[in-house]
Amino acid sequence: MFKRLAGFMVLFHALTAWAGEPDVTEIIEKANRAAYYAGKDGRADVAMKIDDGKGNIRERAFTILRLNTGEVDQRFYVYFKAPADVRKMAYLVWKNPGREDDRWLWLPALNLVKRIAPGDKRTSFVGSDFVYEDVSGRDLAADHHELVETTDTQYVVENTPKKPDEVEFSSYKVWIDKDTFLPRKAEYRDKSGKLYRRVEALAVTDVDGYPTVTESRVQDLVTGGSTLNAFSNISYDLGLVDKIFTERFLRRPPREIR
Amino acid sequence: MKTLLTDFSLKHPWWIFSLVLLATAGLALQFPKVHFDNDPENMLRADEPIRLYHHEVKERFSLYDFVIVGIVNEDHEDGIFNVETLGRIDDLTGQLLSLEPTDRGEIRVTTPSRGDRAAQTATLDLNPSDLFHRLLNVAFRHNPNRLFDEEGHSAIVGRELIAPGVVDNLKQAELGALKLEYLMERPPRTRAEALTIRDDAMGNPLYRGTLVSEDGMAICLYIPISEKTFSYNVANLVETLTADWPASDQVHITGLPVAEDTFGVEMLVQMATSAPMAGLAIFLLLLLFFRRLSLIIAPMVVAVISIVCTMGLLIGLGFDVHIMSSMIAIFLMPIAVADSVHILSEFFDTYHRFQDKAKTVRSVVGHLFMPMLYTSLTTMAGFGSLAFTPIPPVRVFGAHVAFGVGLAWLLTMTLIPAYIMVFVPAKSLANLQPTGLAHAPGPMARFLERFGRISYRHWKGILTATALLLAVAAFGISRINVNDNPVKWFTEDHAIRTADRVLNHHFGGTYTAYLTLTAPESSQVNAETVAADVTERIRDRLSLIFPDAVGQFLGDIQATLRTHGHDASALLDALGPKAAAIDAQLAGGWDLLADEINYLDPEGLDRSGLKRVVAGLTGVDPAITATLFSEIERVDPAEGADLQDTALEICDTFTERRFSQVLAECRTAWFAPAFKRPEVLRYVEDLQRHLAEHPLVGKTTSAVDALKKASFELNYRQPGAEAPHPAPANETYFAVPNTVEAVGQVFTQLEGMKKKDSLFHLVTRDYRMANLWVQLKSGDNQDMEAVVTAVADYMAAHPAPDGLVSDWAGLTYLNVVWQEKMVNGMMTSLASSFVVVLLMMIVLFRSPLFGLLSMIPLTVTISLIYGLIGLVGKDYDMPVAVLSALTLGLSIDFAIHFLQRGREMTRQRGSWKAAVAEMFREPATAISRNAVTISIGFTPLLFAPLVPYRTVGFFLATIMAVSWVATLFILAALSRGLERWLYPAQNVPAEPEPSNRKEKCHV
DSSP: OHHHHHHHHHHHHHHHTTTOOHHHHHHHHHHHHHHHHHSSEEEEEEEEEEEOOSOOOEEOOOOOEEEEEESSOOOEEEEEEEEGGGGTOEEEEOOOOOSSOOOEEGGGGGGGEEOOOOOOOOOSSSSSOOOHHHHOOGGGGGEOOOEEEOOOOOOOOEEEEESSGGSOSSSEEEEEEETOEEEEEEEEEEEEEEEEEEEEEEEEEEETTTTEEEEEEEEEETTTOOEEEEEEEEOOOOOOOOOSSSTTHHHOOOOGGG | OOTTTHHHHHOOOHHHHHHHHHHHHHHTTTTGGBBBBBOOGGGTTTTTTTHHHHHHHHHHTTEEEEEEEEEESSSTTTTTHHHHHHHHHHHHHHHHHHHHEETOOOOEEEEETTTTBBEEEEEEEOOOHHHHHHHHHHHHOOOOOOOBOTTTTBBBOGOBBBBBGGGGEEEEEGGOOOEEETTSSSSSSSHHHHHHHHHHHTTOOTTTTTTBBSSSSSEEEEEEEGGGGHHHHHHHHHHTTTTTSTTTTTEEEEEEHHHHHHHHHHHHHHHHHHHHHHHHHHHHHHHHHHHHHHHHHHHHHHHHHHHHHHHHHHHTTOBBBBBGGGGHHHHHHHHHHHHHHHHHHHHHHHHHHHOOHHHHHHHHHHHHHHHHHHHHHHHHHHHGGGGGSOHHEEEHHHHHHHHHHHHHHHHHHHHHHHHHHHHOHHHHHHHHOOOGSSSSOOOHHHHHHHHHEEEEOOOOHHHHHHHHHHHHHHHHHHHBBBBGGGGBBBOTSSSHHHHHHHHHSSSSOOOEEEEEEEESSSOOOOHHHHHHHHHHHHHHHTTOHHHHEEEEHHHHHHHHHHTTTTHHHHHHHHHHHHHHHHHHHHHHHHHHHHHHHHHSOOOOOHHHHHHHHHTOSOOOOOOOHHHHHHHHHHHHHOOOOOHHHEEEHHHHHHOOOOHHHHHHHHHHHHHSSSSGGGHHHHHHHHHHHHOOOHTTTTEEOOOOHHHHHHHHHHHOOOOOOOOOOOOOOGGGGSSSSSSHHHHHHHHHHHHHHTTTTTTEEETTTSSSSEEEEEESOOOHHHHHHHHHHHHHHHHHHOOOOOOOEEEESSSHHHHHHHHHHHHHHHHHHHHHHHHHHHHHHHHTTTTTHHHHHHHHHHHHHHHHHHHHHHTTTTBBBHHHHHHHHHHHHHHHHHHHHHHHHHHHHHHHSHHHHHHHHHHHHHHHHHHHHHHHHHHTTGGGOOOOHHHHHHHHHHHHHHHHHHHHIIIIIIIIIHHHHTHHHHEEEOOOOOOOOOTTTHHHHOO
């Protein structure tokens, strides 16, 4: 009986795939690649505006370098250019999906490289409304995924964490463009089911053949605060080498940053 | 004219009944609209600058009012830091954060899962179990389950909760890494884990003395609430959630909002019990004095109607019932009763002469009209004067008591006659015998007669004694302590007082005030000053190495100053490209070289390999390469990574010497916001150090504490770990970093902590305003004031850099401000009503001397009462301040009655000597009854659990006693002493009136 049912399920899945509708695993895989893995490597200048919802705006400018080092492993280099007091400050992240990331911090005014112990990836990224996971991507295996709606242009995927104790949300929904597979919007619900956070890709353009988000925003629906990222000078496949994602290059930033 | 109202009432009693009933019913119908306000903040007008500032500070720093829950374990060897208690605290934290309404408006909390235990969800009902309190809650429309706003959001602002499980901690982890996590990431499973949490908390200046007690026995949770009015219910919720905790884990709940809100709720209970009890006591006393039920019912009805109408009016006009106005009933009761008792008492005494109700009433009213009008008017003046104080609730109170007194007078003039016409059967009056002299004198009468004789014989002694007492009172008044503390409104053994004591013993203090330091808006930076600074730095740093370039650049500075001299920022902008050009020329080669070396693979790198690479570089001056290699020879590193590092370090010594670097430093030094500047932060540090020595300050917390902790943890090197250079001791890093850049970079780490934005409770996002969280061990105004003075003195002696301006906010400070206003307001109102009453008395007696004389008892009473308060060290607080108005109103009544009757009798008898014996019979008895009634009537207040009610009860009794003695003794003694001026040419007895009582009495 079980066998027969299982067989039926396989057949059912095969049929839906054959009918042209990708299944949810495929959608989120593709979305993940589109959002975080475009090209072999990439760079972008980011202008960040953090609005606390009361009219106070803080601005930061930094450059991001990214290199795909394996099927899923990646390295990130974040170099600050403004405001003046944090100029030359840098972060280095080795993203290791499935296990803890490695992180380093360079504080030039203290002449200090400090390793940051693995911890919560859902902490604020430099005081903005983005969390580290927004910047480097959330491990696909951390959530259950369900395709809840398919519109003419988008797939809507509902995600629930496998370990709800480790995150502050109870679920989040992602709207993924059918043509580019770029996630355009994500909405997070808190433990009591209320909507409290929204991440959006406000503008998308084609750069070197890759659909690329050039403006993104996070809104904190509780405090009214938001953070806007504007990306410029974007390029892909620069030929970055992995040695620049090391401690040595924290003290002396790589050429690609300048 | 005098009896116009009364005549109408005698003719149309039912008209009066209907009118009174209609008015009372109409005003009583306002009762359901009642809204209570127990917020002392409302002692200040809503647009009072300090209140506006307080809210601005709360808004800017995202501060909330806190319900403080202290958990104390004095039994366990590790104090509070044991596995079980920390587990319970974690449960409570989870429960508080999970608070949500069910669809049916009930409360749902979820206890988080722990170990094998799954998460549990429970629905709570916080309604009291006993019927009495349930009924009270219904009557006063208090819903204990109100823990959500209209949109269903929790009363608890979860993201701002301060508890071990949700506050950030920075600590060292393996491999010299820095760990960002919550102080109690998960409840401990072993003793070692529990003790680690203790050590982490103790090592963090933000938490030691605030979140955890320094003795390790207590932890405080600070529960932020969206509105102060939630605090009682939140406290109640915590009590319910911790009800099953073992006795060793004591739970104490405190904080000003809880104290204030609890007071409000208990105030309602008092209103529902104290006022009726006082009414009952007065009723029983009257019954004892007059032994005639029909006589007493009417005054009680007058009192009740006056109170109902006054409260109805207050509610109907849209005023909130405040701590003050809750006492209206208690203040009105004696005043309203007094007038009507006078009328009825006289009515029954004189009825036998007229044998006609209407005629008797006309005679009595005709006779008492003036003194009663004046006693009412003076009382109204006393309370009415409160309407001119700057404190809104006191104004409302004063105006409404004045209204109530006026109403009571009107009712006495109309309702009492109507009552007599309809409800007192003529038959029951037929056998009335004149009271008083016909009977054998009772103990009170005998006592009073002796009083009278003493007052006549020993008048000089009495006046001397009075003068002596007044001198003592003056001394007492000089020692009066203006002080209040809402927590002290509760009696010593109240749970809130206990919590206050216990928690202030273990912690830095539960009373919070915010000291803000603000840098002035845009302080204009002088371009010449900046130019001079740039010049000096360039000379210091670069003139030895690049003398030519320095000379050129200094010329550039002067030239640019001439063109951009108006704006320092533009000056630096203009110098930027020039510096960059010089840098490219001087360090460009080194940059290229270093870059190239940086990208080399250290694996197998040796000096010849390095030479090959360098030689192939274009754009690098051979002199530079030569310098590099001579330096390498000198240092003599090993091959590989060591060689590469050495080469880079050599390059660094040249690339660091940049003109643009100096310019960048100048820019941050001159344009960085105040609270990124080391000198400003060190000033704050010194101020905090100074405050820490103040005995009243338990603890201060600022962004500087957070900065120092973060600097320490970032710079920390594990002992024995390999260091590139000889490292200074770790402790030296527990300090404000030396440059603006270093401060900015450390602060940036704090901005991105796990609990987002917690730094911004202490400094604004633009770093131009800082908030020092000052914890006091006492909420007394005086103590707060002492700390305010200490800060002002310090800042005067040590002028702040950057022209920082200090200011205060916080509930503890707010109380100081309204106290100050209250004292000054009461002084003015007392003085002005004194003058008004004096003028009224001069008009009433048509004699300045009598007018002055009538003011003596109340002057003596007020002096003695406040002298007593000063001597025994009782704080001059809100109820005490208001008592002066009551004294004025009640004391003058005795004097009016005494002097009016004294004058009449002296006129009849021919001399004061002859009148004095008479005076100490019936008039003195009436005054004494009145005094005793009021004093005894308020004894129920002495058993109230709220101190202001007790104070009022005690002082009412004292005021009555002192006024009574002052009237009978001092006025009599003065009448004797001033007889010549008071009663000149009174040798001929006045023509006996037809109503001459003495004659009739002997019929």
